[in-house]
Amino acid sequence: MSVTFEVAAATVRDALTDAGRGLVEREAMVELVALSAVAGEHLLVIGPPGTAKSEAVRRTARGLGGSYFEYLLGRFTEPSEIFGPVDLRKLRDGVVETETAGMLPEAEVAFLDEVFLGSTAILNTLLGLLNERTFRRGHTRMQCPLRVCVGASNALPEDDSLAAFSDRFLARIFVEPVPDPRLEELLAGGASLWADTVPRVASLASLDVVAAAAREADLAPVRPHLAQALRTLRAAGIGLTDRRAVKVQRLVAAAAALAGRTTPGVADLWPLVYAVPTKEAQALARDVLRDVLSASENAALPAAALEASAGPLARAQRIAQAGRVLLETRPMDADGDALAAWRLKLEGVAREMDAGFAPESLPEALRALRGEVAVALTPVGSRAA
Numbered sequence: 001m002s003v004t005f006e007v008a009a010a011t012v013r014d015a016l017t018d019a020g021r022g023l024v025e026r027e028a029m030v031e032l033v034a035l036s037a038v039a040g041e042h043l044l045v046i047g048p049p050g051t052a053k054s055e056a057v058r059r060t061a062r063g064l065g066g067s068y069f070e071y072l073l074g075r076f077t078e079p080s081e082i083f084g085p086v087d088l089r090k091l092r093d094g095v096v097e098t099e100t101a102g103m104l105p106e107a108e109v110a111f112l113d114e115v116f117l118g119s120t121a122i123l124n125t126l127l128g129l130l131n132e133r134t135f136r137r138g139h140t141r142m143q144c145p146l147r148v149c150v151g152a153s154n155a156l157p158e159d160d161s162l163a164a165f166s167d168r169f170l171a172r173i174f175v176e177p178v179p180d181p182r183l184e185e186l187l188a189g190g191a192s193l194w195a196d197t198v199p200r201v202a203s204l205a206s207l208d209v210v211a212a213a214a215r216e217a218d219l220a221p222v223r224p225h226l227a228q229a230l231r232t233l234r235a236a237g238i239g240l241t242d243r244r245a246v247k248v249q250r251l252v253a254a255a256a257a258l259a260g261r262t263t264p265g266v267a268d269l270w271p272l273v274y275a276v277p278t279k280e281a282q283a284l285a286r287d288v289l290r291d292v293l294s295a296s297e298n299a300a301l302p303a304a305a306l307e308a309s310a311g312p313l314a315r316a317q318r319i320a321q322a323g324r325v326l327l328e329t330r331p332m333d334a335d336g337d338a339l340a341a342w343r344l345k346l347e348g349v350a351r352e353m354d355a356g357f358a359p360e361s362l363p364e365a366l367r368a369l370r371g372e373v374a375v376a377l378t379p380v381g382s383r384a385a
Contacts, residue, residue: 008209009260011202013300015063018199022189025178026056027303033060036171037148038211039254045152047175053152057111066108066204073118096138105135108145115151123165130168170247174279214257219249222264229292236288238281248275258300270296270308316363323349323369
C-alpha cells in the first residue's frame, strides 16, 4: 500500500521525536541525520569523545528503519573490515569478489567514527561510495542503498590531502559537552535511555516518499533569497565552494518536505548555516544572516532550526514542544516529590516564554500554551475561587 506524502512526513517526524527523547543537547544532531537522509547527503559531526555522537546516530537509525552499519576507524583498519572480505572461493579462480553481506556497501544508514583516520585505500573507496552510491573493488561493482553516512571526528582535518574527502559531507554540526545548567537533564535523560520503552519507527518507504517530495520541490521562489544569502556570506569572507552552494538547495528542499511543505520558502533557508565548513564560520554566518534567519521555523526539526538560526519562530516552536510534553506527562497528585519536580520544570518553561517574548508579541504556537501552563501552575483551591 502506497504512503501519502502527508502521512510519510508525519511518520518520520514522530520517529525523530522518540529518537531524540533523552538525548540532551543532541536533538539537533538527530534531526540533521534525518535531514541529510532526505536530502541524499552526508553529515559530519565534530566533537570530543563521550558526547553521545554514536548513541544519537544509532537511535536515529533505529527510528528511520533499514539496515545499519557502524565502525570505529583506526590507522590499521583494513578495507575488509569496512567493505567485507574477499571471497576466497572465487579468488582461487582468479576473480577478486568482495563478500559485502552485513558490511557498509549494503547499509542504508552508516556511522563511521574517527572517519579521517582511515587509510588511503579506505578513503578512496569511500569517496565513490559516498558520492555516487557505488562500490567498486576488484571485480565487484554494485549500487549501494546508502541513504546517509554520518562521519564523526574530534576535529576537522588539517591535512590538505583530506580536503576532497571531507567536502563530501555537506552538512556539519559541532557538539560540545552538555553545559552545567543542564546536567540534571543529562542525568535524567541518560537514565531514561535504559527504560524498556518501544519508540515509534518510521519505514524506509516513508523516508523515500519524503525524499521524493524534496527532489520534486519547486525551488524557484526561494532561489533569489538563497542567492542573496550566499552573497552576504561571501561579503563577510565566508566562501562556500560552488558545489556546496548548489547542493545546499537539497537541504533546503528536504527541510521543507519534512515540515510538510512542497514549496520551500524563506523559513527553510536555515540549513545553509550547516553547510558552512567550520565552527567559527558558522557562528559568523548566524550573525550576518540574522535577518533572513529570523523567519526560520520547522515543526519537524525544531532543534536544528533553532540552533542554526536562533530565530524567534524556531525558538517558540522548541519551547512549545517542551511545554506540550510536560503537560502531557503530569504525575499523579499523590506523588508529591514527582509533582514538585514537574512544577519546577513547567515554571522554567513559563519563565523562558516570558523572558523571550512580550505578551503582545507572543507567537501563535505559544499563546494557547501560555494559558494552559498558567492554569496547570495555579493551585486547585485558587482556581475554584
